[in-house]
Amino acid sequence: MDQKLEELKLLKPGTYFMMGNIACAEAALIAGCEFYAGYPITPSNEIAEHMSRRMPELGRHFIQMEDEIASAVAILGASAAGVKAMTATSGPGFSLMMESIGLAAMLELPCVIVDVQRAGPSTGIPTFVGQGDVMQARWGSHGDYELVAYAPSSVQEFFDLTIEAFNTSELLRIPVIVLADEVVGHMYGKLVVPEYSKINIVNRKKYTGPREKYLPYSCETLVPPFVAAGDGYRIHMTGLTHDERGYPSLEIDDSRKLIERLVMKVRKNAKNLWKYESYFMDDADVVVITFGVTARSSLEAVKRARAEGIKAGMLKLLTIWPFPEDPVRIAGEYAKRILVAEINMGQLIHPVKEVVRCPVVGINYPVGYAPPPEYILDGIRASV
Amino acid sequence: MSQQVEKFFNGVRDIPLEDYFTPGHRLCAGCGPAIAMKLIMKAIKMPTIVVNATGCVEVSTSMFPYVSWRVPWVHVAFENAAAVASGIVEALKILNRKRGKQMHDVIAIAGDGGTFDIGLQALSGALERNHKMLFICYDNEAYMNTGVQRSGATPTGAATTTSPAGKIIPGKQERKKDLIGIVVAHKIPYAATASISHPIDLMNKVRKALNIDGATLIHVLTPCTLGWRYPPSQTVKIARLAVETGYFPIYEVEDGRVKINIRLSKFKPIEEFIKIQGRFKHLLQPENERILDYLKKQIEENWSRLLKLEETGIRI
Numbered sequence: 001m002d003q004k005l006e007e008l009k010l011l012k013p014g015t016y017f018m019m020g021n022i023a024c025a026e027a028a029l030i031a032g033c034e035f036y037a038g039y040p041i042t043p044s045n046e047i048a049e050h051m052s053r054r055m056p057e058l059g060r061h062f063i064q065m066e067d068e069i070a071s072a073v074a075i076l077g078a079s080a081a082g083v084k085a086m087t088a089t090s091g092p093g094f095s096l097m098m099e100s101i102g103l104a105a106m107l108e109l110p111c112v113i114v115d116v117q118r119a120g121p122s123t124g125i126p127t128f129v130g131q132g133d134v135m136q137a138r139w140g141s142h143g144d145y146e147l148v149a150y151a152p153s154s155v156q157e158f159f160d161l162t163i164e165a166f167n168t169s170e171l172l173r174i175p176v177i178v179l180a181d182e183v184v185g186h187m188y189g190k191l192v193v194p195e196y197s198k199i200n201i202v203n204r205k206k207y208t209g210p211r212e213k214y215l216p217y218s219c220e221t222l223v224p225p226f227v228a229a230g231d232g233y234r235i236h237m238t239g240l241t242h243d244e245r246g247y248p249s250l251e252i253d254d255s256r257k258l259i260e261r262l263v264m265k266v267r268k269n270a271k272n273l274w275k276y277e278s279y280f281m282d283d284a285d286v287v288v289i290t291f292g293v294t295a296r297s298s299l300e301a302v303k304r305a306r307a308e309g310i311k312a313g314m315l316k317l318l319t320i321w322p323f324p325e326d327p328v329r330i331a332g333e334y335a336k337r338i339l340v341a342e343i344n345m346g347q348l349i350h351p352v353k354e355v356v357r358c359p360v361v362g363i364n365y366p367v368g369y370a371p372p373p374e375y376i377l378d379g380i381r382a383s384v
Numbered sequence: 385m386s387q388q389v390e391k392f393f394n395g396v397r398d399i400p401l402e403d404y405f406t407p408g409h410r411l412c413a414g415c416g417p418a419i420a421m422k423l424i425m426k427a428i429k430m431p432t433i434v435v436n437a438t439g440c441v442e443v444s445t446s447m448f449p450y451v452s453w454r455v456p457w458v459h460v461a462f463e464n465a466a467a468v469a470s471g472i473v474e475a476l477k478i479l480n481r482k483r484g485k486q487m488h489d490v491i492a493i494a495g496d497g498g499t500f501d502i503g504l505q506a507l508s509g510a511l512e513r514n515h516k517m518l519f520i521c522y523d524n525e526a527y528m529n530t531g532v533q534r535s536g537a538t539p540t541g542a543a544t545t546t547s548p549a550g551k552i553i554p555g556k557q558e559r560k561k562d563l564i565g566i567v568v569a570h571k572i573p574y575a576a577t578a579s580i581s582h583p584i585d586l587m588n589k590v591r592k593a594l595n596i597d598g599a600t601l602i603h604v605l606t607p608c609t610l611g612w613r614y615p616p617s618q619t620v621k622i623a624r625l626a627v628e629t630g631y632f633p634i635y636e637v638e639d640g641r642v643k644i645n646i647r648l649s650k651f652k653p654i655e656e657f658i659k660i661q662g663r664f665k666h667l668l669q670p671e672n673e674r675i676l677d678y679l680k681k682q683i684e685e686n687w688s689r690l691l692k693l694e695e696t697g698i699r700i
Contacts, residue, residue: 039502040533040546048533052546056553064534064546067463067502092461123438123461 007196009058016191020158020184021046023191024114025054027162028086032201034060035085037074039067039093042126043182044116047088068093072100072113079109080237082228084166088114091124094133101175102141105262107237108217108224110169110204112162114178116185119368128368129182131292131343137177138321144259146266148273149177149321151291155189161318167202168273172265173223179320183293183370207233215244219257222265266322275318276327280306284313286383287331289352290341291317293370298341301376312380323351332356337383339363341376392591393427393584400426409452410444414616416606416623417441417522419580424520427587429594432489433472437465437498440529441522463502465492466510466519473515489594490517496537497527500561511570511599518593519601521563524608532611536561541675542663544611549666554675567601568637568700574600576636581624585634585645605632613662625657630683633690640699644690654680
């Protein structure tokens with residue numbers, strides 16, 4: 001479709017009152033997502049349902065797959081063919097996608113996977129909130145790889161971070177996970193869509209050099225330029241450990257070069273990927289580190305603690321993986337105590353403990369609801 | 385005349401008063417699957433174990449204190465009812481040997497999503513191993529539990545939330561999978577279709593399947609008031625129209641041989657079935673005539689295929 005014509009059908013710049021899941025779908029369309037494959041699961045259904053209407057309108061493609069394994073691999077197929085693709089799911093479906101996430105990392109195929117977290121484990125409470133997929137998002141697939149995970153806490157952030165997720169996945173040729181949660185997915189809130197010219201859209205770097213010099217997994221740079229099937233170059237993709245040509249290899253050198261590159265392309269870019277927001281951090285003795293919907297009640301708790309004379313602050317992480325070590329470390333140098341608030345029995349607390357020296361205490365609320373501010377306030381009070 | 389299924393229940397008078405699927409659950413008023421469950425559980429022999437995949441029946445019948453099941457019941461994930469049932473069947477063999485007692489019957493229940501789509505791999509494995517179990521697919525032709533998304537069982541042209549009927553695409557574009565065809569290709573001893581509008585036929589099939597030593601499957605059509613969009617009072621009427629219009633033929637395949645159980649001398653027009661359902665209402669507009677024609681042709685072809693298979697007695 002003509003680009004101008006297409007722009008007419010995207011969500012127009014302006015201010016909206018919108019559901020988080022719908023904002024995510026609209027963001028993906030603006031980011032240039034041309035293919036969506038998904039499977040029904042609560043509480044992420046609105047994304048698929050919205051895409052099933054919007055994609056045909058824009059001349060793009062939506063398909064419903066037979067399960068989440070197929071959904072995850074279908075978007076890899078689309079990505080291998082050179083198209084921006086995404087899927088959305090929740091807990092049980094996310095578990096089924098794990099093998100494919102490792103495959104995406106290995107084949108270096110950009111893709112976006114939205115996980116609208118619900119209460120788990122297993123079927124859990126499909127219609128209630130959870131934040132139990134933090135570690136799974138990072139470590140769920142076997143072997144060594146790195147990926148990026150963003151965690152929105154509002155409709156606006158869900159929109160912004162979905163676009164960011166596409167950009168990061170294109171930039172680094174990695175799977176990027178948007179770790180939303182049921183409350184953020186189903187909440188209605190204010191959304192401001194900026195002028196399109198102000199939205200940064202990244203497209204994967206393409207190889208255009210001579211055929212004989214083309215190495216699909218070249219180690220010259222951390223992120224090799226991409227070639228799609230049909231571009232005129234030889235393509236051979238495999239989940240087996242491969243050399244720079246893409247062919248399976250058992251050589252120590254090939255294996256080391258590949259695995260180091262898969263990991264280092266995220267680690268070396270980590271500082272650029274960290275996104276976080278600080279609240280009342282200038283003189284904070286107690287710092288609440290949190291993300292997603294929990295950040296909303298934490299902020300209220302911190303404000304109330306301030307009113308009581310407690311020097312409390314909050315660090316909201318928008319990037320969960322790679323873990324924003326520097327801001328957390330700095331927070332730990334000035335604070336007397338760090339609290340990690342999350343809707344699980346303690347997951348994000350582990351990387352926090354890795355980087356700070358002051359005492360770290362978890363505020364855990366694994367019950368399927370967002371914690372009320374009083375619950376976090378009690379944790380803050382108990383820590384002083 | 386129609387060939388009746390082997391008779392364990394001759395009529396309503398034979399239906400036992402005992403309920404193993406009790407009222408008070410949270411399924412919708414006019415829920416097709418609820419009727420199917422009630423009838424199926426009236427046809428069982430005790431003791432029986434029920435394995436339930438994720439779906440409407442699972443979430444709505446298992447909340448304490450409104451639990452409907454008076455038999456041992458296990459909910460598994462969405463994709464693996466048949467695999468869990470396989471494990472139970474094997475465990476029962478060990479337990480029966482130790483106890484020297486009669487085996488339980490094992491019934492696996494899944495919706496169309498848990499059978500046609502995500503559950504197909506586990507089902508295929510269980511059928512290949514020919515475990516002695518009855519697999520019930522209650523087919524309401526979409527993912528009703530998560531909000532009416534299309535499935536591999538949704539018929540062509542039906543509008544769902546992920547195959548909405550709009551200006552560009554008039555409802556689902558793909559065909560409905562032939563479940564019995566898939567299942568029979570595994571060479572299992574018994575597979576059948578049934579409808580909640582023909583309760584005695586359904587119950588006889590359940591009892592017959594449970595008496596067979598091997599893997600069996602019954603595909604039950606269960607209209608959904610919410611997803612098909614019709615008044616809750618019309619559920620059984622719509623199920624009957626599905627049979628009388630030829631949309632859903634009632635037949636069984638025993639050792640590969642087809643037997644049509646409800647034979648139609650005259651088909652009611654498919655429009656009668658379609659016009660009372662919201663999911664199909666766009667099909668009656670002139671621009672969608674080709675989809676309607678396609679559905680009619682499918683029905684005709686399917687019937688002539690079944691008749692020919694029955695007549696020749698060829699094993700499929």
